[in-house]
Structure formats: structure tokens, C-alpha cells
Amino acid sequence: MGLEKLVELRGIVKRFPGVIANDHVDFELRCGEVHALLGENGAGKTTLMNILYGLYQPDEGEIYIKGNRVRLRSPSDAIKLGIGMVHQNFKLVESHTVLENVILGLKEPGIRIDFEKHARKIGLLAERYGWRIDPEVKVWQLSAGEKQQVELLKILYRGADILILDEPTSVLTPQETKTLFEALRKMAAEGRGIIFITHKLGEVMEVSDRVTVMRRGRVVVTKKTSEVTKSELANYMIGRPVIFSLEKVEAKPGKVLMRLIDLEALSDKGAPALNKVSLEVRSGEILGIAGISGNGQVELAEVIVGLRKALRGKVIIDGLDVTNRSSKELIELGVAYIPPESVRWGVLPELRIVDNLFLKAYRYPPYSSNLILNWRRMFEKARKLIEEFDVITPSIFSKARSLSGGNIQRLVLARELSGLIGGAPRLIIAAYPTKGLDIGAAEFVHKLLLKHKSMGSGILFISEDLEELLMLSDRIAVMSGGRIVGILSREEASVEKLGLMMSEALPQAW
Amino acid sequence: MSLRIKTRFGILRIERRLSYTRMFSAAMSILSIALAFAVVGIILVIMGLDPIRAFSLIFGVYVKPPLLLESIKQSIPICLSALGLGIAFKMNFWNIGAEGQLYMGMIASTGIVLLHEYYGFFQGWMLLPLMLASSFILGGAWCLITGFLKAKLSVNEILPTLMLNYVAILVVDFLVHGPWRDPKGYGFPLSIEFPSYAKLTLIYGSSAYTGLLLSIAAAAAVFVLMEYTRPGFEIKVVGQSVNVARYAGISVSGVIMLGSFLSGGLAGVGGLSIVSGIIGRLRPGASPGYGYTAIIVASLAGLNPWLIVVTSIFFGGLLTAGGALQMNMGIPGSATQMIEAIIFLLILVGEFLKRYRLILERGVRD
């Protein structure tokens, strides 16, 4: 105990094709501390921790656990040494019970599983940290916060004293975050060491004892949290003072472009996802949708663009009732959709760039007549588009998978926003368009959306980043549990108010 | 553990290749085939048979004109089915039912002939075009059954297409043992022989040339369809991702049904080429597994229509060679199927070697 080093990483190097994810990284974790690992997306934090957990093998460098040099060839080795990891995307078997998930892979004598014994022990462990989990419940029925508790139970059940948490609060409400932090403090006080990966500065200040900042695969600095400020950390993280410079475009909202009336819809699992949602978007305005992801935002977007059935309610665009019309008809009405995780769902990696650009427009003149495709026109236009939208690629015939994340997003924007089908889109639905992008790529997206706003389009902008929403939106609606909790204008809104609304502490008095 | 295997010589690492040239790809395919023949040679030796004689018989079918023509003839049903499979597989529709669709094509063609011979329908010159159309439609419809099940009920297509193969073969069995049996056939389960104007035109005494023209025309049609038309584009998109296809406004169920119809239709025409080009009538077991060989051909040719034509001739030759091996060396017919399977497996291994590199790290101590 005391200041004993639980983990020491020296000179870790990890390369992937085309990129150095960890560049001679040194890191240490002491007994009883909560150590934050801070950095932007792609800084190398998760890779480093995956190495510590035995999921990846380092190309160079040494790992010391409790003073002994070790080689972690797989998670089993890590688990044996008392290391446990909770990943950002939960690694749970949804169709199994909590108990089955917790005891998976546990080495015990005998072939038979003693379900009763384990149920009791898990129950006691959960109680210790104030969690209410029934071991017999199937995991898919749990909330995100509860699922995370199951992940923590998995590690604690195996007696881990080194805990790694990867962006644990990204799926939690503020209330659940509080519960988590209390549990973490308790675990640290019991002598464990906790590594906490995040890109949120506020959390670092709130819960950590020390913080290590990483940027582009390197460690920038390691300091005691009490000896550093938020803006210093931001500086370390990004390498330059963080000022978002955007010309404010005054809203000149015109007529109502889209009206949603009491929309109700189900999620993929059959649970209610939209609960009497009503909204309006005018031309020339940006309506932001705030809220923790998973509260119906994506389902809302899908219902509007015809990819999900609305059980009840209406979608009215330009006075026309388009509820439950096909996605093709919505495209033809001038509705553009930038899907969430475009990098994964919005492009076809094995097809060429030109194919991806014309994914929607291929069936309309002048790009096809009757059933025949006019490739010449498509090639011409594609070349212009990749220049206009700054998509960096050797040729329009390269496969889309050769593009980087930011370039893929530019491709999607080029496809959706350049008016290939009958002119500029009137209504733009953008779902988390800047997620996973670096600052430069995100700025590009912002500028483009503002340009379309000034051209008169109405934009529905869904994002998890409150600061981004405040910067771009004219009005912000908060969604929680499939309902619109409230709508604030930009002047009225602030991070604190929005945060409270997201956890429904304020009534819908607006 | 994942990508590392400890061997006596060090650690074997499996790493994904960043890219590979077409030359490399072709070289690997040829290497696989060569290896397959090596394996076959070994088996022959173990069986106490002369591999040199066997191989010379095999290579002979590609070189001696009468055998080469026979190889081409045998390649036609394979080629047509494989072209159909090229469409289906591009769409991620695992059509294992080409064999049954071939049989349905045979039924349709024979039906037209019988309508003419027994009931006087149609003029003679109409027969072949009608047979072409009907075999396409019936073969297409047979595959469409499964296409419909997949599109509307999300049933996985592998088992239904497979089951329908057995059903189709039984339908033919039923017909040639019963209502369609040639009354003058001495009780054998055969249909009447087709009149000459219902058979593929003989040029220099062989239907191989007409058949080859048919193959090439079909390959051209498939090429144009996939590269230059809207349905072809939609098929490719659906094959890549059903979700992205919906997002793009494509009617996924429509595409699946169209694609399955076209795929089965081409195989149906393959059936026509069997009854009109190879056998001259309908009988049980008319196909020695052309529909299954087509799967190997389509995979090996990477779904490329032109490569499919060439590869089909290679496999048509293997079938012919199988016959020669049986007659001259007493090697049972099932050997051909075995050889095909070995080639297939080794080609798949070759696929793996194309995509991944094996690196042996010697003497690395953990």
C-alpha cells in the first residue's frame, strides 16, 4: 500500500499499418490512486490500455506489474495478475443473465456451475458499492448504467486490484456518473489503483488524483490533478489554445419546413423509443438535439427520413404529410441524412469513391436514363466533388476503405449536401456528424452546415457535445427517454441548464 | 494467442497484407491448382495407379480437338449456372440451388418439346426460342421461391435452395418414370428424343460452337447488367450492406427477388443446354453436379463473367477427363468430384495466403 507502484509501463511502442499508436510511452499507476488518462480521440489511450490488458502486444517496451516484469499475451494473463478492464463498448453477452456474464471464463474446480453460490456472492458484492442488480436478470434488459455495473462486477469478482475504465461516462446520465465516481473512490480507498480514460476535462478535475495527457501517441505530461487547471489541461491535450472561431451567422428563420407531431416509434429491440415527440424546424435555422445518446435521437432521425416506422404521429414537410413514406420518397423531397457513425454505416468500403458518391443519385437523370447508368457524367461530377469537398484520395476509383475517417465524412457530406438530386437539400438531418473527427475535420463540417443554413436549409443537428451544440444551434431541444424534455433558445441555454434537463431535474416550463 | 502460433521453429505470425497485385493473385490461383494436382497424383500412386498416364489423359482433353469440343460442351451448363451465381453471390445471396434450377430448365424445355410433339403446338422454328424463354422463366421462378422467402420472411437462403435441388431432381424422376416416359423407349426412364430443330444447332457436327456462343452472349449480358445498369448497381450495393442500401432508398426486397430470379434463370438456360446440347432428351441424373461445380467456378473466377467462361472450360475438361479416366484406367467417376473438391479446398487456402502473410520469427523466447 502507500505509494507502491502497481503498474509501470516503460517505452511502449505500438504500430498499426500507417500509424504509430503509441510512441515510446511511459506510464505508472500507484496504489490507492485514481489516475486519469486524458487525450483526444486517436491519441493512443485505448491502445495503451489494451496493451496493459493483454489484448494487444507491444512492438517494443516493458511492462511491470507490482514490481515484476511481465509479458501479457492475452487477457487471461492480465486477469491472473489482477488487472481488469471495462471497455467503452461493453463486452457483454446481452442474451445471457448477469450471473452468466460475471462468471464467464472463471476457472474453478468441477464441471458443474454452482448457480446459487455465485448468485449470493454477486449480490453481496453489488451491495457493497450500493448497486441494485438482480443476478438472474438478462443483460439486454438493463440500462446503460446498470450494464456498466455488471462490467465492474466482472472485474471485482475476480479480485482485480488494477482497474482500467475506458470512457465510462459516455453512456451515463449525470446521476449515474455520480454513483460511479462514489464507487470508484471507495474502490481506490480499499487499496486498488484505477486508470480512467477520458477526454472530458471536468471529470478529470472531479475524480482523479493524477492525470497523464497523451497526444498523437505520446505522453505530453503527468501531473497531480490538484496542481493543474482545466485550461492548462486543454492546452496540453490539443497543443494550442482552444478557441472556436466561427462567424456567427444570424438566424433568419423563414417558414416552418418540418413539423413533427406526437411521434411514437419503437427501437430495434421492440421497446418504445419515441414518446410523443413534437418539434418544428424552420428554413434557415439550426435546431440542435441534445441528450445522452441512446435516448431516441437516432430513432427520431430514422423516422423522419423514412428508415423507421412511426407507430403514431405525423411527419409534415413543407405542408406535405410524409409520415411513413419510403426513404426513396424522402430523398426525392430534398431531405438529406448524415447518418451516425458515417464511417461505419454511411459508406460501402469495398466500393469505389465514385460509387459511394452516387449511392443515392445514381437513379436520377442526368446520371442515368431508363435503366442505363451514365458513368461518364458521374466520373466528371465525382472529380469536381472531391476537389470541392477536399476529399484526399489518389483517384475516384479507389475503394472507400482507403480513406481516413475525416475524408470519409467529407465524402458523405459531398454526397448529401452537394445537391446531386434536384438541387441543394431543403432539410438536413445530421446525426453526430463530428463524432470521432479531429478538430480540423469537425470545423469543416460546421462551416458547411452554416453555409447551408444561410442558403435557407433547415437543419436538425444531433450531438452529444454540449459546447458544439451551443456554438451552432439557434435553438436546442433536449431529448431524454424518448421525450422532448424542453427547448431552449441559444441565448437562454447553457451547459449547466442543458445538463440538468438531460437528467430531467427541471420541469418543462419552457 | 490470436495471430501467433508457437511451432518448433519459432513463432508463426499471421499478418494481414496491405495489398496485393493481380499478378500475385493469379499466381496464387495457379499455384493452388498445381498443388491440387500434386495431391491427386499422390493419391493415385497410393492407389497403385499410374499418375503420369492419368495426367496425360487429363491434359489431353484440352488439346485433342474432339475432346476439346467435348470439354467445351460440358462447360456450357457450368458456365451459364456460374454466371447466374455470379449475380447471386454479388448480392450476398448464397444460391446453392443452381443444380435444381438447371433441372427446372430442363423440365421447361422438355415440356415445350412434348407440347409440340404430342399436341402439335408451335411451329418447328419456334421451339428453340420458346425453350430458351421457358427455361429461363422456370429456372428463375424456382430460385425466386427462395428469393421471396429471404426478402419477405428473412429466411436464410442456403438451406431452402439446397432442399429445392433434391425436390427438382425428384420431379424429373417422377416425370420420366411416368407421364413423360418415351412409349417406344423399352421401358427405360427417358423422354422421347428431341427433334433436330429443338437441339442446339450443329456446326461441324458439334453443338459445342453454338453452346460457346450462348455462353459468351450470356457473359456479355451479365457484364453489361452488372456494370452499366441500375439493377446491377443496386445488386452490388445490397450485397455490400442491406442497411446502407435502404438508406440509399433502394428497395432491398425488390432487388433480392430480381437478383434471385435472374440467377435462377441463367441456370435454367443451362438446363436447356443439357437437354438440347448434350443429351438430346430428358433423363434422370442428367446433371453430374454441374450446379455444384458452378459454385467452385464462380468462386475461383472471382465472380468475373469473362473469367467464368474460361474457368468453366477448365472444369468442363475435368469432367470429360473423368470419363476418359474411367474408360481407360478404371478410375471411378466419383474421382472427378474428389479432384474438384481438392482443387476447391486448395484454392480457398490460396485465398487465405493472398490475404495474409505468414512470418516465421525464429528463436524468439517468450
Added chain:
Amino acid sequence: MIEWIESVLRLTIQVGTIYLLASLGEIYAERSGILNLGLEGIMIMGAALSFIFTLAYGHLAAILISIIVGVLMSLILAVMSVHMRLNQVVTGLALTMLGLGLSGFIASPEIRRGILLTLNPSLPENLLTTQEAPKLPEAPIPLLSEIPILGGSFFNQNVLVYVSYVAAPLMWFILFKTRFGLSLRSVGENPAAADALGVNVYLVRYLATMISGGFAGLAGAYLFLGFQPFWQEGLTAGKGFIALSLVILSTWNPLRAILGAYLFGGVETLQYRLQLFGLGAQSPYILAMLPYLVAIITLVLISYENIRKRIGVPASLGIPYSREE
């Protein structure tokens, strides 16, 4: 009348056991995420091998060889699916084609003769040329086999049928009540989750695939020795594929597989009985279609059910797993 019911039931169980044995193994493979389309090929190899080895050595050797070769053949699939990450549909088909070709080859008159003589040089001439092998004898269980109707049907069967009676509940128990079973099911649903907890995903998949191969080989041996000991090419006639439909029908549950297997057993029994009633000389072919059509219908119905009740295919079925990609 009672005798008639008993004989129908008996035949149903006899036929059903073929499907039961084949599907029990495949359930394990699919539960771990591997689709073994090579089942048909392994089954027919099991049949061919049991033909040859029964003539050379006897029943026990034949059954053991069939199981071992089944395991080895599925090992090919395992390597290609797990380590080479090749498409499982295509690999499985190739394996089936190999099995069909190889079985026809080794069982063909000349080759078979050579193999038999190599194995047992003192075999008499009639055994070298026969197409038939001695059938597995019935082993009625004393007392139990005397129960009216049920006794005669269930407990007057050959030893492999009794093996299936024990195997099915045992496989169910292992799958749902042991650590190995939990690991296996988890690998099939979410291999990343299992991997992160130290479960050896590759090993589990290898074992599961080999289990399916072993059972398929056994099913082939049973088909030949226990049911129809006359060798013909294409003996299995798609039974391996029907077993695959059975796996889906049983929602990957060994106990439900019993019901499904006897359902198909019943359909085939019906087919034979109707033939006996002389429904025309042409009928054999129409009736023979029954099992395949029933398979398709059950697949459609179960798809419908699954969508409604959200019962899932093992989520990672057919998808190769890799940690670093």
C-alpha cells in the same frame, strides 16, 4: 392395431436417430459460431467407412473410425474457418463435395477391394464384392422393452439408438449447466466478451467443430449400419442438410432437437408406409419429396416465430473472430 402403432413409432425413432445424432454435434458448432456445411460430406464418409471397416474388422472398429475421420474432416473446416477466416459456407460446401467424392471413390468396387485386402488380407471373396454389410443387431432392454407400445418402440433398438437417448440430455446438460457450455455459448454470442475474460475463443471453436464432425461421422455410421446397410452412392440424399434445418428448428437446443428429429423421422416413416399402401408406382418420387419440403416449411415457420419472439441465431454465427482487426 397396437402392433401397427408400435411399428410406426419404432421406425420413427430409428430414422429420427440419424437426424438426432447429426444435429446434436452441429448444435455445438453453431452455438460457438461455426456453420458446418460439411455435415453431409462427413456423414457419407462415415457411412462409406463403416461399410468398409465392418467388412474388414467388425462393427466397433467401423463406428470408431467413422467418428475419428469425422473429427479429422471437421478439423479441416475448423482450421479454415477459425485461423484462415475463410467464408464458412464455401468451405463447408467444399468439404461436402470432398466427402461425397472421396466416399464414392473408396467404396467403388475396385478401390474398395484394394482397401479391404490391405486391411484384412484373409477376407473371403464374397465379402470383397458384396454391397451389403451386416446390420447392427437389435438389443432389447429386458423388462423395459416389454412395456406395451412404448417399450417395443423405444427399448428394442440397436445400441447406437440407446447412445442417442443418453447423448441428447447429456449434451443439453453440458451446454447449459457447465462452465464449458457457458464459454461455448458466450463465444457464439459475443466472442469479444469471452476473449476479454480469458476464454480461448479459438480453442472453443475448434472443439465445437470437432464435436460436430464426430457426431456427423457417427450419424453416417448409424445410417448405414443401423438402418440401411446397402451401399449406394449418394446414400445420404441430403440428410445432412436436413439435419442443418433441424438445428435451426430446435433453436439450438439439444432437447428440442429430439422432437424435431423424431418429427422428420415420422415424415419419412409416413413416406414408407404410404408407399406400402401402393399409392401408385409413380408415387415414390412425390413422397420422397416430403422430407425436403417439410424442412423448408419448418424453416419458414421458425423464421416467422423467431422474428416475433426475438429468438436469435447465435449472434456471431459464420463471422470469423479476430482480436486485432
